[in-house]
Amino acid sequence: MLLKKRKSKEDTALFRLEENEGEIVLWSENREVSRQLSMIDLQEEDLLVLQKLRPLVKENIEKIVAQFYKNLEKESSLTKIINDNSSIDRLSQTLTIHIEEMFTGVIDQAFFDKRSKIAQVHLHIGLQPKWYMCAFQDLLLSLISLFDETIENREDYNKAIKATTKILNIEQQLVLDAYQKQHDEIRDEQEKAKIHLREEIRKMTESLAAVSEETTASLEEILSKSQYISKLSVSGAKAAAIVEEKSVSGKDDLTVHQESMIKIDDSMTRIIEEINQLKAVSKQIGSIVSMVTQIADHTNVLALNASIESARAGEHGKGFAVVAKEVRKLANETKTKASSVDDLIVKTEAQIDNVSTFVTEVNSLIANSSSKMRDINTLFGEFVFEMKHSKEQSHLIEKELHSFLQGIDEVGKAINHLSLSAEELSYLTSKQQE
Incomplete structure (x- = not known):
């Protein structure tokens, strides 16, 4: 075994362990990751062991992957995530490649990047870390079971277990670290959003408070005017009631007066009839007077003739002459009286004509x-009806104004409550910023 040390472009440590099986690479430019590798004591020799295990793992990979997804079927939420975002067949192919890569003996930047991407995908589809940990524990148990069945040498078995545990551990660390970073980014975004929201809430509460004050002032003004209008409406209703009462009384008086005028009209008609009858009687009296005058004239002539005849009779006609004289005198007086009556009749007829006219x-x-009067009475009737209608409308307006005032009062209470809520919200927002 030959161990060589070389430097990358960034002059970071890169170890290569050359063996007949292939190239072994353990690389990291991140000091924190280096400390993680150091903490789990992952060495190049562990990568060599993993590389030697690769054929065994590859030979049994289908069984391992099948067990992996069979275990996932125990949790319905995981099955739903798989069905919503992919399929078992497609994920089985991806997992096969992923497991084989853990036994290549290479840990480099591509290894880190791929685990970070896996974490982003898991976070995106809503896979919780606990299920990821459970799944990898099942994968570890499958590998341990495989090694237990195939590796007879106890020392080689222990090395296989240690190396596999370490690679799975660093795998989980990288994925969970990426989980955490994604979570921190989301949390930072949420925190920024909260800060922005608090600022918007603060501005909104200030604006709301200002609007509340303006609204309250406007409502107070409206309330004041509405109360004044309500008073005017009440006064108008009272005035309308008084006018209606007087109008009804006036209409009744007009009705009585109209009835009196009708009676007067009837009386005047009868007077005209009586005058006409009087004129007829006056004409009859005139005829009688005329006839009396004629009789007086004729009597006067007869008396004159009687005087003449009595004179002819001499002594024997003296008595008859006295009578004839008295008759003539009576006839003249009668004629005079008849003439006076005729003058009176003429005057009476003239007066009757004047009276008749x-x-x-x-x-x-x-x-x-x-x-x-009938027209006025009709107008008064219409006026009374309109005043009654006006009074009813005034009562309706008064009722509506009362309801409106109650509504305004409720709105005022709501505005005050809203103002208090805005102040409380502003207080809570300022407390959160502290």
Whole structure:
């Protein structure tokens, strides 16, 4: 066995153990990895032992891989991960190559890089480290069982166990270290995200507090105006009720007045009828007076003739002459009285005509007034209806305003609660930053 020491481009240690079986390489430019190798006492001689075991492992690799995946079937979550991301056949081929590489006797940068990549894939598909450890423990047991069955020399068996344990251990260290680095990177990203989130929360809470203050001020102003509007609505409702009451009273008075106008109109109609009858009676009296005047004239003529005849009769006609004189006197007086009555009748007819004209005008005015009263009464009815509707609307507005004020009050409480929550969130955020 010849042990040579050489240097790489970076002047890092690289050991090559030359044997008939092939090249043995143990290389690391990472001081921490070097300490890890030193801690498990992995030497070039261990790599040589692994290389010598390679044919045995390769010969039984299918059995080892089959056992590996058979053991995984015990955990359903692992089966789901395999089915979701690949297949047993494909992974079996990958694992075959991976196990064979552990027995090549070479640990170099490519070895490290591949284990790091494996860790990244495992982390990506959600494989937890505990299942990785379990799987490798099963792999170790399979290899130990193989060595126990095939290696008779106790010293060679112990060397095989030690070398295999060391390579599996460094394999696990590298993968778990990559796991940890990936986890740290994710944690750092999460921490940055948390810091950013806390900053955003801080800004948001400050903005929220400002908005809360503005909203509270606006709500107070709205509340004040709403209360003022509510008072006006109540006053308006009361005024509408008073106006409605007076309108109803006025409408009732108009109705009574309209009924009185109707009665007056009926009375005036009857007066006109009576006047017309009076005019007819006056004409009849005029006819009678005319007839009396004619009778008086005729009587006067007869009395005159009687006087003449009594004069002719002489002494015997004196008595008759006295009577004729009295009759003539009565006839003249009757004619005079009839003339006076006729004058009175003429005047009466003239007055009746004037009264009739006046009554007609009054009746026309009453009729016009009645028509207007009906229109006014209709308008009052509409006005009363509108005032009633207005009062109802005022009550509805008052009710809605009351509900609105309650809603505003609830919003105010919610804003205050939100403000307190924002302050508490800001406090918690500042405490976390400390």
